[in-house]
Amino acid sequence: MSQAPNPLDFLALDRLLSEEERLIRDTVRAFVADKVLPEIAGWFERGELPRELAKELGALGLLGMHLEGYGCAGTNAVSYGLATMELEAGDSGVRSLVSVQGSLAMFPIHRFGSEEQKQEWLPRMAAGDAIGCFGLTEPDFGSNPAGMRTSARRYGSDWILDGTKMWITNGGIADVAVVWARTDEGIRGFLVPRGTPGFSTRDIEKKLSLRASVTSELILESCRLPESAVLPGVTGMRGPLSCLGEARYGICWGSMGAARACFESALEYAKTRVQFDRPIGAFQLTQAKLADMATELSKGMLLALHIGRMKDDGVLRPEQVSMGKMNNVREAIKIARTARTILGANGVTLEYPVIRHMNNLESVLTYEGTNEVHTLVLGQALTGISAFTSSS
Numbered sequence: 001m002s003q004a005p006n007p008l009d010f011l012a013l014d015r016l017l018s019e020e021e022r023l024i025r026d027t028v029r030a031f032v033a034d035k036v037l038p039e040i041a042g043w044f045e046r047g048e049l050p051r052e053l054a055k056e057l058g059a060l061g062l063l064g065m066h067l068e069g070y071g072c073a074g075t076n077a078v079s080y081g082l083a084t085m086e087l088e089a090g091d092s093g094v095r096s097l098v099s100v101q102g103s104l105a106m107f108p109i110h111r112f113g114s115e116e117q118k119q120e121w122l123p124r125m126a127a128g129d130a131i132g133c134f135g136l137t138e139p140d141f142g143s144n145p146a147g148m149r150t151s152a153r154r155y156g157s158d159w160i161l162d163g164t165k166m167w168i169t170n171g172g173i174a175d176v177a178v179v180w181a182r183t184d185e186g187i188r189g190f191l192v193p194r195g196t197p198g199f200s201t202r203d204i205e206k207k208l209s210l211r212a213s214v215t216s217e218l219i220l221e222s223c224r225l226p227e228s229a230v231l232p233g234v235t236g237m238r239g240p241l242s243c244l245g246e247a248r249y250g251i252c253w254g255s256m257g258a259a260r261a262c263f264e265s266a267l268e269y270a271k272t273r274v275q276f277d278r279p280i281g282a283f284q285l286t287q288a289k290l291a292d293m294a295t296e297l298s299k300g301m302l303l304a305l306h307i308g309r310m311k312d313d314g315v316l317r318p319e320q321v322s323m324g325k326m327n328n329v330r331e332a333i334k335i336a337r338t339a340r341t342i343l344g345a346n347g348v349t350l351e352y353p354v355i356r357h358m359n360n361l362e363s364v365l366t367y368e369g370t371n372e373v374h375t376l377v378l379g380q381a382l383t384g385i386s387a388f389t390s391s392s
């Protein structure tokens with residue numbers, strides 16, 4: 001007879017992975033156990049993420065891991081997804097570092113950059129020697145980035161950039177910022193190296209979510225860049241949106257990592273915490289919570305894996321990624337909140353991972369397209385009618 005289900009992989013999805021995919025997953029899981037979990041509560045409390053971690057992630061081949069050449073590992077999409085799941089089981093901030101580096105900074109250079117731009121940045125970024133960020137959101141344009149005010153105008157053979165980008169992950173530690181700006185030709189992407197005159201950053205303090213992640217404002221004041229700074233391969237919102245599609249894909253998986261960590265913590269607690277002379281896991285109300293959590297976790301992982309296989313087959317549509325991001329982050333938050341109730345008062349301290357994940361997931365719910373925006377993407381795909389604005 002087959003074995004009793006593993007609570008953390010109740011539907012035995014492990015069987016659906018190749019040997020190489022399992023090896024990558026187990027390697028990242030071991031890295032997280034060794035390098036992230038012993039430190040993460042302190043990093044979260046102090047609001048820091050050591051820069052050296054990027055080099056260690058690079059040495060493991062996790063930065064831009066689904067890209068080909070230029071020092072990148074060139075894995076399939078499922079392996080990349082499994083890596084983000086394991087990283088986010090550690091902390092959403094660590095996964096954000098990897099997502100932004102690989103999907104939002106390296107991906108546009110790889111896909112839309114000139115050969116010189118690729119040679120200059122990608123090998124260093126894959127190694128973690130250079131860090132990138134992605135500047136799309138502005139103080140007045142979040143869900144509607146197409147309204148952006150940041151502008152780039154030609155000045156002889158150069159460009160002059162003006163504007164402010166807000167809520168930019170890795171901004172304050174980045175060696176290069178991929179900045180999207182309005183031009184006479186449409187939206188264009190620019191590579192802005194740290195230290196360029198007229199370019200500065202200011203870190204956003206007092207976040208109570210994703211504390212182990214640098215989030216910054218990017219300020220461009222008459223920032224002059226040569227023609228070679230433009231990403232030549234794309235014009236229009238297609239550029240930034242294609243990057244977001246890549247990062248959202250990682251979140252379909254990553255959110256399930258955070259959920260799994262919360263579920264694991266709650267299950268262990270339920271079996272050991274005694275009240276009324278019984279483990280709290282013996283009470284039906286606790287068992288109902290655990291059963292729901294395990295079910296949603298299994299469904300979410302199955303969804304992520306299915307979307308990953310579609311991506312590897314080259315048939316995945318953005319609306320399908322929206323469904324994955326919307327569902328899995330929503331369910332991960334529910335799992336985190338339920339786990340917190342099982343831990344009682346211990347659920348509110350950093351001694352346990354649950355409240356950290358729960359707070360982190362609030363940012364994950366908002367960035368890369370809010371829950372509402374992905375709901376509207378699905379609504380539009382289903383009805384053929386856009387509900388984004390009152391006039392359309």
Ligand SMILES: Cc1cc2nc3c(=O)[nH]c(=O)nc-3n(C[C@H](O)[C@H](O)[C@H](O)COP(=O)(O)OP(=O)(O)OC[C@H]3O[C@@H](n4cnc5c(N)ncnc54)[C@H](O)[C@@H]3O)c2cc1C
Pocket residue numbers: 100134135136137139141142143144166167168169170209210215363366367368369370371372373376387388389
């Ligand atoms: C920790 C963190 C890191 C981030 N990192 C980055 C980054 O690296 N790069 C980057 O460019 N951005 C980044 N962001 C920004 C993020 O992408 C935006 O916060 C997000 O797009 C939402 O924009 P907003 O916060 O301005 O909210 P708003 O767009 O003002 O939305 C506020 C609320 O209104 C809702 N809403 C808006 N429009 C509609 C509509 N048409 N119908 C129904 N509801 C609507 C939203 O869903 C939301 O609930 C980050 C954000 C956070 C919190």
